[in-house]
Amino acid sequence: MSGEPIGTVVLRRVMRARDPDEAHRVSTPLELLFDLCFVVAVSQAASQLHHALAEGHIGPALAGYAAVFFAIWWAWMNFTWFASAYDTDDVPYRLLTLLQMGGVLVLAAGVPAAFDHDDFTVVVVGYVIMRVAMITQWLRAAAEHPQGRSCTLRYAAGTAVVQLGWIARLWAPGAWAYVTFLVLVAAELAVPAWAESTGRATSWHPGHIAERYGLFTIIVLGEVILGALTGVQTVLADQGLSTSLLLIAIGGLVLVFGLWWIYFTGPEAVLSTVRVALTWGYAHYLVFASVAAVGAGLEVALDAATHHAHLPDHAAALAVAVPVAVFLVVLAPLHRLTRSGAVGHGLLVAAGAAVVLALSFTPAVLGLGGAVLAMGVVVAATLAANLAVAQRRGARA
Structure with missing residues (x-):
C-alpha cells in the first residue's frame, strides 16, 4: 500500500493483498451499499417466485428461481471474496464496484421476463456486466501483486471463459438450455477451486x-x-x-x-x-x-x-x-x-x-x-x- 489507511479514499493505490490476520477487519460502507443493491435483485426473484407459486406454476417457478438466484448469489460471492483479499478502496476500485452494482440492477430488471417467458437475455446482460468488472479487478490484482499473479490470472481467465459460455447459451435450443445451464454452473463453481489450487491462495480474511x-x-x-x-x-x-x-x-x-x-x-x-x-x-x-x-x-x-x-x-x-x-x-x-x-x-x-x-x-x-x-x-x-x-x-x- 502507499501508506494511507484503508478508508481514506485516494485517487490510486497499488493493489496488494490484504493481511488475513488484520485486526478489527469489518465490512466497509461500500460493501454494505453493494449488498443493498443485490438485495433488490433478491427481492425481485422472491416476488416472482411468490406470483408463480400463487398461480400454481410450481415447476417453472422453482426452476426460474434457482437459476436467477444462482446468478445473484454467485456474483455477490465472487466480489465478497475478492474484496476480502484485495480491497484497496481507491477510485478505480470504487468505480468498478459501482459497475457491478449497475449490473445487478440490470439483472433485477430482467427477472420478470425470465420467469414469465423463460427469456434470460436481460439477466445474462446484467450478469456479464458484473463479471466483466470482476475480471478487470482480477487482472488489476495480477498486474500489481506479482506474488499472487498465478492465482489471480486463473480467476480472470476462468471467469472470462465461462462468461462466453453464458452468452452462447442464449441460443441453446430446447432441452440444451437446461443441460448447458448445469454445465456452466459446474464450471463457475470449479473456477475458485482451480484458481486457489496454485499453492498461492488469495489472502481472504x-x-x-x-x-x-x-x-x-x-x-x-x-x-x-x-x-x-x-x-x-x-x-x-x-x-x-x-x-x-x-x-x-x-x-x-x-x-x-x-x-x-x-x-x-x-x-x-x-x-x-x-x-x-x-x-x-x-x-x-x-x-x-x-x-x-x-x-x-x-x-x-x-x-x-x-x-x-x-x-x-x-x-x-x-x-x-x-x-x-x-x-x-x-x-x-x-x-x-x-x-x-x-x-x-x-x-x-x-x-x-x-x-x-x-x-x-x-x-x-x-x-x-x-x-x-x-x-x-x-x-x-x-x-x-x-x-x-x-x-x-x-x-x-
Whole structure:
C-alpha cells in the first residue's frame, strides 16, 4: 500500500493483498451499499417466485428461481471474496464496484421476463456486466501483486471463459438450455477451486468473510419482513383483519426471528482452510435462497388464506415449510463444520425440519394460519432444544 489507511479514499493505490490476520477487519460502507443493491435483485426473484407459486406454476417457478438466484448469489460471492483479499478502496476500485452494482440492477430488471417467458437475455446482460468488472479487478490484482499473479490470472481467465459460455447459451435450443445451464454452473463453481489450487491462495480474511455472510443473511431476512408486511397491508386494505391473517402474520414473525436466532447463535464461524471456506460459501446458496423463499411462501399463504391463490392450502403451507426445512438441514452441518452455532445434536435439527414439513399437511385441521404459526413454534422449540443440549455439553466440558 502507499501508506494511507484503508478508508481514506485516494485517487490510486497499488493493489496488494490484504493481511488475513488484520485486526478489527469489518465490512466497509461500500460493501454494505453493494449488498443493498443485490438485495433488490433478491427481492425481485422472491416476488416472482411468490406470483408463480400463487398461480400454481410450481415447476417453472422453482426452476426460474434457482437459476436467477444462482446468478445473484454467485456474483455477490465472487466480489465478497475478492474484496476480502484485495480491497484497496481507491477510485478505480470504487468505480468498478459501482459497475457491478449497475449490473445487478440490470439483472433485477430482467427477472420478470425470465420467469414469465423463460427469456434470460436481460439477466445474462446484467450478469456479464458484473463479471466483466470482476475480471478487470482480477487482472488489476495480477498486474500489481506479482506474488499472487498465478492465482489471480486463473480467476480472470476462468471467469472470462465461462462468461462466453453464458452468452452462447442464449441460443441453446430446447432441452440444451437446461443441460448447458448445469454445465456452466459446474464450471463457475470449479473456477475458485482451480484458481486457489496454485499453492498461492488469495489472502481472504476469515473473520471478514464470516461477517459478510452474516450481514447479507440479515439483509435478506429484512426483505422477508418487508415482503410479508406488504402482503399483510394488501389483505387488510381489501378484506380487513381476520384470524387466519393474524396467525400467519404472527407465525411469519416467529419464523423470521427463529431463523435469525439459529443463524447467529454461538461463536463466529471458523474458516480454517480453503476447503472449509469454499464449503461454507457454496452452501450459502441454499441458505440465502431458502431465507428469501420463506418470504415468498408467507405471501403465498396470505394469498391462499384470502382465496387469491390457485393452489390448495396444503400446497401454500408447503411453500413456507420447504424453505424453512432446507434452512435447518443445511445450516446445521455448516455450524458443525465451522465449529460455530449451537447445534446440540443433528437429530434434533432433522426432527424439527421433519415436523415443520409434516405441519404443511395440517391446514384442514389447524387452518392455514394455525399451520404457519405451529411451524414458528416448532422452529423455536428446535432452537431451544439444541441450545439446552449444547449448554449441557459445555457444562460437562
